[in-house]
Amino acid sequence: xxxxxxxxxxxxxxxxxxxxxxxxxxxxxxxxxxxxxxxxxxxxxxxxxxxxxxxxxxxxxxxxxxxxxxxxxxxxxxxxxxxxxxxxxxxxxxxxxxxxxxxxxxxxxxxxxxxxxxxxxxxxxxxxxxxxxxxxxxxxxxxxxxxxxxxxxxxxxxxxxxxxxxxxxxxxxxxxxxxxxxxxxxxxxxxxxxxxxxxxxxxxxxxxxxxxxxxxxxxxxxxxxxx
Numbered sequence: 001x002x003x004x005x006x007x008x009x010x011x012x013x014x015x016x017x018x019x020x021x022x023x024x025x026x027x028x029x030x031x032x033x034x035x036x037x038x039x040x041x042x043x044x045x046x047x048x049x050x051x052x053x054x055x056x057x058x059x060x061x062x063x064x065x066x067x068x069x070x071x072x073x074x075x076x077x078x079x080x081x082x083x084x085x086x087x088x089x090x091x092x093x094x095x096x097x098x099x100x101x102x103x104x105x106x107x108x109x110x111x112x113x114x115x116x117x118x119x120x121x122x123x124x125x126x127x128x129x130x131x132x133x134x135x136x137x138x139x140x141x142x143x144x145x146x147x148x149x150x151x152x153x154x155x156x157x158x159x160x161x162x163x164x165x166x167x168x169x170x171x172x173x174x175x176x177x178x179x180x181x182x183x184x185x186x187x188x189x190x191x192x193x194x195x196x197x198x199x200x201x202x203x204x205x206x207x208x209x210x211x212x213x214x215x216x217x218x219x220x221x222x223x224x225x226x227x
Contacts, residue, residue, distance in 0.1 A: 174207030
């Protein structure tokens with residue numbers, strides 16, 4: 001028998017060491033409120049292009065993106081601004097950011113319609129309503145609801161397996177991570193998705209489920225596994 005050990009914090013029976021490293025590739029959207037803009041069919045001025053849903057969820061430490069798209073903007077006269085609603089702080093005007101916190105940036109590729117508010121290393125305190133505004137008359141605005149939450153992971157699997165048998169471990173991350181962005185480590189070294197190692201990551205109702213399978217486990221596969 002060769003041990004496949006697990007040190008550190010304990011969760012359910014048969015639990016193993018947990019260290020969650022997940023990255024958000026893309027935001028999760030729901031619905032928000034919108035101040036009516038002129039219909040694109042009849043508008044001769046700026047109007048908002050549909051951003052999809054505007055409830056954004058990000059995990060602590062990840063980058064949050066609030067995508068505001070404005071068509072037919074006359075940038076010689078009109079400016080796109082971001083406002084933090086809880087204290088009415090003007091975060092930006094155009095690409096100029098007024099927040100002293102350098103985690104905040106406005107992403108605007110030249111000549112594009114995108115004015116995305118980017119928040120790096122998002123924290124729970126960043127949660128709240130942010131408003132994308134255009135200084136037309138009357139003013140146009142679009143509200144985004146940002147929720148920054150702490151991801152938690154539980155690692156399930158045996159503490160011991162027989163040499164030559166198959167080792168199966170399962171990592172469940174809640175809230176869900178971006179598909180394919182759960183990383184596995186053995187004794188602090190990232191595992192390659194090749195050879196005897198197989199990793200499958202899927203979305204499920206309980207969160208992101210990532211399964212690690214090592215065929216024909218050997219004594220050098222013993223140690224701490226983290227996801």
